[in-house]
Amino acid sequence: MLLEDQTALVTGASRGIGRAIARALAGEGARLVLVSRGADDLEQTASLCRADGADAVSVRRLDLADSRAVEDLCKELLDQDGVDVLVNNAGAFVDGTALAGDPGEWEGGLRLNVLAPMHLTRRLAPAMVERERGTIINLGSVAAIEGMEAAGAYATTKHALRGWSLSCYQALRKHGIKVVLINPGFVDTDMTAGVEGADRSRMLAPEDVAEAAMLAVRTRPACCPEEITLRLTKPPLG
Numbered sequence: 001m002l003l004e005d006q007t008a009l010v011t012g013a014s015r016g017i018g019r020a021i022a023r024a025l026a027g028e029g030a031r032l033v034l035v036s037r038g039a040d041d042l043e044q045t046a047s048l049c050r051a052d053g054a055d056a057v058s059v060r061r062l063d064l065a066d067s068r069a070v071e072d073l074c075k076e077l078l079d080q081d082g083v084d085v086l087v088n089n090a091g092a093f094v095d096g097t098a099l100a101g102d103p104g105e106w107e108g109g110l111r112l113n114v115l116a117p118m119h120l121t122r123r124l125a126p127a128m129v130e131r132e133r134g135t136i137i138n139l140g141s142v143a144a145i146e147g148m149e150a151a152g153a154y155a156t157t158k159h160a161l162r163g164w165s166l167s168c169y170q171a172l173r174k175h176g177i178k179v180v181l182i183n184p185g186f187v188d189t190d191m192t193a194g195v196e197g198a199d200r201s202r203m204l205a206p207e208d209v210a211e212a213a214m215l216a217v218r219t220r221p222a223c224c225p226e227e228i229t230l231r232l233t234k235p236p237l238g
Helices: 015-026 039-052 067-078 103-131 154-177 208-220
Strands: 007-011 030-036 055-063 085-088 134-139 177-184 227-230
Touching: 007 103, 007 208, 015 039, 015 085, 030 039, 039 055, 039 177, 055 085, 067 103, 085 103, 103 134, 103 177, 134 154, 134 208, 154 177, 154 208, 154 227, 177 208, 208 227
Parallel strands: 007 030, 007 085, 030 055, 085 134, 134 177, 177 227
Antiparallel strands: none
């Protein structure tokens, strides 16, 4: 039980990748704090994690695009000695290109996809530094490492998160903190459910992404998989 007596915070934990990562952490005996906007699905994740072996599970229903709510969550966690593992998974697709889209909606996407992980890291990382131990896992995308003609706004948020994650690795490595960025291609989740004509059997499973996330937990403290890109063997389209 690699995470016995350790606390992990997983955002966007109600479904998909967040649920898969939460269950993987539960299997290593972590105490879990699960965050999402959807209460019913979040409770289902919590039940599954308890069955998987989590030492304890608590849920928080909140909107991570609300900076005040994020600050309140951080204060609550720090009053309980902080967290050992932070999984910044919550995110949303942001529609928009140079020729289409609502810039007002882009701001909301930036708050959720970029500013929330930045806020959580800034508030929770100092306690990790004091312990000289901790792991921060950021969920990026292949859109973080290449342009996307039809989804430039979304790619922009993931490029920003990548810059933040790689910079945090540089800033925190000297304190024994692992910072890992995972860039998956198409994953079979609700976010990709509307992709017309896609062969879902060719997509990654949320459990594939969870396995990549757990590499940071299972490797020795001296080893940090700074960035992991998960590509598809066959394209789901065409």
